Amino acid sequence: MIKYLGSKRRLVPMLTELFERSGARTTLDLFTGTTRVAQAFKAAGGHVTAVDTARYSEAFARTWIETDRESVDARELDSVIDELNELPGEAGYVTDTFCVQSRFFQPFNGERIDAIRAAIERDHAGSTLEPILLTSLLLAADRVDSTAGLQMAYIKQWAPRSFKPLRLVVPELLAGPGRAVRGDATELAGAIGSFDLAYLDPPYNQHRYFTNYHVWETIVAWDHPEHYGVACKRVDARDDETKSVFNRKREMPDALRQTIAAVDAELVVVSYNDESWVSLDELREMCAVHGDVAALAFDSKRYVGAQIGIHSPTGEKVGRVGHTRNLEYVLVAGDTDRVATVTETFADHRA
Template sequence: MPAPVSTASALPARALLACSRAYCAAAPRSSDICSSLEEQWAKIVLVIKYLGSKRTLVPLLTKLVEASGASTGLDLFTGTTRVAQAMKTLGMHVTSLDSASYSKVFGDTWIALDGETANHSELVDAISHLNSLTPAAGYFTQSFCIDSRYFQPFNGERVDVVREKIASDYSGTWLEAPLLASLILAADRVDSTTGVQMAYLKNWSHRSKHKLELNDPVLLAGQGLAVQGDAL
């Protein structure tokens, strides 16, 4: 997922985007250069959206955990399970905990599920099937693409049909969590939002123009526990 940044840290990039536009206005014959400049700076402004990510701390936390000699780990307020995943790769038995539903999906996928015993070919086949579905507009498209502009409608239609198929064909199976996790990450790659508040943009982001595609999630060896609830 994208690395963390505050709104303030995005301001220099926005200023550079404005400068590139001013340059283009002064040199209209350099249209190819202008297009490239604006596209690149827009990517910098929009690609990084999340506050509170521990991505940059993971190497240090991993060293501390290794030095402790612990064989079990607990990641409270786990969020995207980034730290819990790092502990699991060390061979620890890990428990992830968060009150958010998306976090439980991530925990079931990367913490609770044992990547060594999971039927990888079955997961790949399911993802291929979901990617091949014919898009169809539904609640998600209407609410998040038409009534608002979080996603472009053509991707909203893909979210609708994939989510419905997961609910109808994979609910209650071991595939449900990794398929939902793959859908969440796929949507994250093509949204048109900025900032931790996830406000949608006036103009479509560059990434929102790409087609939503589910990827095969890389599962981790070992079995853990994912809990949805209050840390207290």
């Protein structure tokens, strides 16, 4: 899985247990990101609807959530992956933009990304294999990038992993159906349907996923956008349409309150942390519209970029590491008895 701000990797076992204890069968993951939690719910037997605004997130959701492993011709997929791996590199937009004008990848890997992405567009656009191949490419690129995890900057000196040759592997697919939806959570929360359980992991602060992962956005869109700045961010990052209300401090609390309230689910689970613009008490009040609320807290390492310090847009270290740990909150709201049942094994984590 790609290096991702706000990743819930450490919480997945706990969230999976909550899901299993709830008895839920239909699930909404409203800010799905890399789909890590959605995958866990699907693997546990849920029919998951995964929602996000990002193009790369839609590719992940179409791969791991919407695609039923049993419907894929494994031999054909293996063959296509092998063919893509054999392609010679060919310098194009990625090489020029993200290897020469900036330094996210070494040029020999940028050339491979260009060649593979062009082949996917030429030979597989609109096919059932397209999202799987895009996912494989993003995962391969992430393994050889030269960043601290975010794409607002790159490391001044090439990261050791960037010297490795890019190579695609077949993503591990999951059995069963699901649904991938690209859209705005504030617009979809009350219109997307009813669910046994809804999981919300909204952005916490001013950090924008559109700019933090603009390279992935561009590789999936394959629209060769104009760009600006040292990090060669997409020029449409300046447009209001690409800015989320959840990244605006004054507007975010009301947007979150309305989104939580609009969700139609018997059990609502919200994850947040103690670095956000909303306090735990405010979160309790927001979730109370769905019934009784239990709040849990888990000590966690901060994302990798926060652990190695502050860097300039050129990758030069300009600040020292502050705190390296935070508290991850998980709030569960719904019928009193059901909330008690799904949270009883986490009594030591009550907040």
